[in-house]
Amino acid sequence: MPIININGTNIHYIDEGSGAETVVFSHGLLMNGGMFAAQMAALKGRYRCIAFDHRGQGKSAVTDDGYDMETLTEDAAGLIEALSLAPCHFVGLSMGGFVGMRLATRRPELLRSLTLIETSAEPEEKANVPRYRMLNFVARWFGLNIVAGQVMPIMFGQTFLNDSDRAEEKARWRQSIVSNDRIGITRAVKGVVDRASVADEIKQIDMPVLIIVGEEDVATVPEKSEKMHAAIAGSKLVRIDRAGHSSTIEAPQDVNRALEQFLDGVAVSDAADTEEANPA
Template structure:
């Protein structure tokens, strides 16, 4: 199990290796790099695919602090450098997208293209924060299993949640969510809730960007992705049909297609992609 000490945290990662261009996957809150397993399976014969778990989640270590998005971005930066994976194609879903935008804007030599899934450059919606803080309080002192019934409709869309043929998948991912360390995950949730926005740095991103959002996403509604699309000059926006907030799991083929299309756009002049 590859774990490396970086930036004061033990970070778990998986690296397929190979001579292809590196693709780095940054997962959403409550999950791990495993949420991109379908994309890795599809891409690994042509690209070097690297997934990792953010501190306090998955198989990475729980730290006392460092759950703010800037520190998580430093974690990602140090991992990319440690693995000699620059410049990479960076795929970030939700929280992973918060990291991806900051990395692409502030470390342009590290990122060749950027794929943003179910994410936003805004701070947390004030209307959502009280509900999320209450769920986080319960998860911290009792456990995520108590609130999983409220969490699943936030993380997944109605199509996935009501499909009788995907009951086993739903059970698997609910287990993944509830298996998170109580301390680590609640610190991670607080870091997301308390994050600052990053709209002011979007103008610094001058690489191909693919933006994807589920048409059933209630956690980060499609309007947020439309705002990103308007702000990012070289961006393409795709709405995933039948997906909620975890599109890499719910509609894996649509997500993989966006990743491939964005990678293929590298090297083409930004001005060819006006919004």
Template sequence: MPLLNVRGTRLYYEDSGGPGEPLVFSHGLLWSGRMFDKQVAALKDRYRCITYDHRGQGRSDVWPVDCVDMETVYEDGVALIEALGVGPCHFAGLSMGGFVGMRLAMRRPELLRSLVLMETSADPEPEQNVPRYKLLNFVARWFGLRWVSSQVMPIMFGRTFLEDPARAEERAEWERRLKENRRDIWRAVNGVIRRQGVHAELSRIRTPTLVLVGAEDVATVPAKAERLHAAIAGSRLVTMPRGGHTSSVEEAALVNAALTDFLAAVPRAATG
């Protein structure tokens, strides 16, 4: 199992290898790099695709603190890119992964060739969400996510995916993964709930940027993506007609098409 020692912990990662430009995927809360399986399958012939699990999530090591804060997760992203020697890279972050991507583009732009922000926001968690999310996290911590999965699934997935009879088996698989999530995931959830906003820093981003959002995302509504697009000079906004907060799974074909078009327009690295 490939584990990378960075900053006092070990991060699980997968690397497709190959000669293509590196494309790093950074996942959303409660999931892992597996949420990008369909993107890696579609793009690995053209790009060196790298997925990784944030500390305290997926198959990365436990981090015994009360809160895995966003600055720590961002610094892990820096350390991973540097340790693998893949900078400057294309970087695609979904939700929590987008929090990492924005910080990279603002503070370490030399590490990025392009930035994809999926289902994410530069704002703190909306105040109206905090009490509910804290309650769900309390239950998950002490009893497990299976007890709150029926409430979390509609946050994580859009209406089309949840209601499509033809996708019942796929939906059941993702609900199973949610229910079987590690019990210490509450530490990472605290990091998202307590995160600081970075909207005031967005004007510093000069990296070519795609902002991608599904029309059915209720966790990070499309207006948040529009706000990002307005603040990041030269960014491209794509609002998909379907897809919720886990669009890489729900609407892989739409996501892959948007990624392919955007990445093809990014100037290639100089060779020789």
């Protein structure tokens, strides 16, 4: 179980595969790096794949503070630098996307490309804030089991939740969510709810960008991905049918296909740029 100390915090990460380039995966709120298992399995034959757990979540340490998006971005940058991964392909889902956008605008030298999944450049919707704060309060004082029934339809689309053939998988992820440390996860939720907008910043992003969103995502609805796509010049948008906020789990083959095509395109573009710069 690899652990690395970044910014005074013990960060857990998964390290699989090998290759000249690295893909770094940054998970969503309530989850952990394991939500990218299918993507790592698909890519590890050609890339080194790193998936890390944000502080307070998964197997990373619970800290007293540092759950704001700016500090989480510093954590991600520190991990990339400490493991000598730059420039890497950064894949961020939901909260991981909040981090990815900040890296791309503030530390662009660390990234070769950026993939944003089920995320938004905007602050949390005002209409959602009271509900999320109440769920967070209940989870903090009475446990995550109490709120799991209300959280699951936010984290997953109805197709996945209603598929009887995937009942065991659904139960496993429900257990994963409720197994989070109550203190760490409620601090992480506050960091997400209180996050600032980066909608103006992302217009500066100058690297290959892929945006993926599930058509059934109710946490960050597809319209938010459409706005990011319009703001980031040259970005590619893929909408996935029958998937919600955890599309890497719900529709892994569709996500893998989009991600592999995107990374292949980045490689082709890099090769063309090299040939143009060094003609025979």
